[in-house]
Amino acid sequence: MVNVQEGIPIARPKIGSSGFTGSWRITKPVIHYDACTKCRLCYFYCVENSIDLQQDLYPKIDYDFCKGCGVCADVCPTKAIEMVREVK
Amino acid sequence: MQVESKVIKGLVGNHAVAYAVKQAKPQVLAVYPITPQTTMLEKLSEYVESGELKAKMIRVESEHSALAAVYGAALAGSRVFTATASQGLLYMTEMIYWAGGQRVPIVAAVATRAIASPWSILDDHHDFVSKRDAIWIQLMAENVQEAYDLTIQAFKISEDKRVLLPVMMGFDGFILTHTLEKVELLPDNVVDAFIPPRDFNLIDFSDPLGIGQVASPEDYIYYRYEAQRSMERSREVITEVERDYEDITGRKYGLIDCYMCDDAEYIIVSMGAWSGDARVAVQKEREKGIRAGLLKVRTFRPFPKDEVKQIVGKSRGVVVFDRSVSYGSGGVLANEVKSASYGLDVPIHSVIAGLGGKDVRPLHMEKVLDDLALNQLEDERWLL
The missing domain is CATH 3.40.50.920 (Rossmann fold)
Incomplete structure (x- = not known):
């Protein structure tokens, strides 16, 4: 354990310590698994690390933190990710 | 106890500071050359090249990178040093505030020089004083001897756990950096005893933590309050370090x-x-x-x-x-x-x-x- 002096600005890793950024989203990426080839490009490109790989190596999106930027949909070679508008 | 064996040399300010840095044994240096600091960097490079100073000299592409490099190294536990002047200090400014806000022990020498426009490479204090609100301890030397002494003291003040602040050592460009003066140097073993190796760091792979991320308004003002308190505490530490130094050298300094x-x-x-x-x-x-x-x-x-x-x-x-x-x-x-x-x-x-x-x-x-x-x-x- 690092002995950090009181008053030095550091943070311990904790999920959601800066709030749930998924609430910023206006379009939501939805994976159509029938078209997914498990190429993992979306997983590598996700700027927020909001895409994780499941046991079977299919990607799964964490909607608590996905801001809906659409990079995953853009890089998907089989167009398996659809951006669905969430705001009415 | 006062040191008996005195080494007296004729040194220009830049070389005296480089000599003090060599004796302080930093592990990481990152310096970008700028007039009137350049001959200090040249001397430090010679020390590293000849093996007299066992340190990593990172060749950076700018002053901003120079401070960014030593900032990271200091977080990881290294003793670090950088030096700049004038436009270089201005270019470094973003990282100056990062280092101060994070309260990382860093020693930076500033060979004070006027700021453009109009262009000038000669001395004034505009660069140095412009960093007064950046949470750095700022010391200013009067002569080459004091520049040497302050550099050694700066490492000790900066790394003191009651302080943990970066220290800027200012000395007048050309007037001190390029003037040959008689300087009384301490023996290496005395400096070793005065500033023992750093024994703490912030980065531990078995205990990850975040540095430099967003702070809520409540946290932000708290950390700035702590920084101010640390500054206030540093008066006592600076006085104490100077007293210890006076015991060794007989040279009396104060705030x-x-x-x-x-x-x-x-x-x-x-x-x-x-x-x-x-x-x-x-x-x-x-x-x-x-x-x-x-x-x-x-x-x-x-x-x-x-x-x-x-x-x-x-x-x-x-x-x-x-x-x-x-x-x-x-x-x-x-x-x-x-x-x-x-x-x-x-x-x-x-x-x-x-x-x-x-x-x-x-x-x-x-x-x-x-x-x-x-x-x-x-x-x-x-x-x-």
Whole structure:
């Protein structure tokens, strides 16, 4: 354990310590698994690390933190990710 | 106990500071060359190349990168050093604030130099004083010996766990960096004992933590409050480090230095190399029968408010010599002295001189002190 002096600005890793950024989203990426080839490009490109790989190596999106930027949909070679508008 | 075996060498300021850095044994250096600091970098590179200094010298593409590199290394636990001047310090500014806010032990030497525009490579203090709000301890040397001594002290102050702040050691460009002076050097083993290796770090792979991320308004103001408290604590630590250093070397420093202040009616306040000229001016005034004294500010941050107020309070008139201006307000040091002297009924005058390397001699200071004693000195006078 690092002995950090009181008053030095550091943070311990904790999920959601800066709030749930998924609430910023206006379009939501939805994976159509029938078209997914498990190429993992979306997983590598996700700027927020909001895409994780499941046991079977299919990607799964964490909607608590996905801001809906659409990079995953853009890089998907089989167009398996659809951006669905969430705001009415 | 005072050191018996004294090594006396003739060194220019840049080489004296490089020598002090070599003795402090930093593990990581990242320096980008800029006039008038360049010969210091050259000397440090020679030390690394010859193996005299076992350190990683990172060749960076800018001053911003230089400080970013040593910032990371310091977080990981290394003792680090960088140096710059003028435009380089300005380019480094973003990282200056990062390092101060994060309270990382870093020592940076600043060979003070004027800032463009118009272009000048000569001495004034605009670059140095512009970093006064960046949560850095700022020390200013009067001569080459003091630059050497302060560099060694800076490492100890910076790494003290009661402080944990980066330290900027300012010394006048060309006037000190390129002037050969007799310097008394400490033996390596004495410096080793004075500043033992750093024994702590922030980065531990088995215990990850985040550094430099977003803070909520509640956290942000709390950390800034802690930084201010750390600055206040550092006064005591600086005094303590200086006392220990005096025990070894016999050279006495303090937050301020007072020359013939005890019975002085008229005080000249200065910072940096021209304090030497001010000493001469004070002597000349004394010969003329004017009781003058010099108050030299050694620690610009934290500013020695109580010490300054005490000296000013005993005098009949004060003149502050400034090599830098807060435009639209006044001389930077003069403003500090006025602020520290709040509530006193002593006139405090400001003299702006020496900008961009304009020569200032004891004679100029004598004239100002004469006018001060005759009550003929304006609130603000520029020595054009």
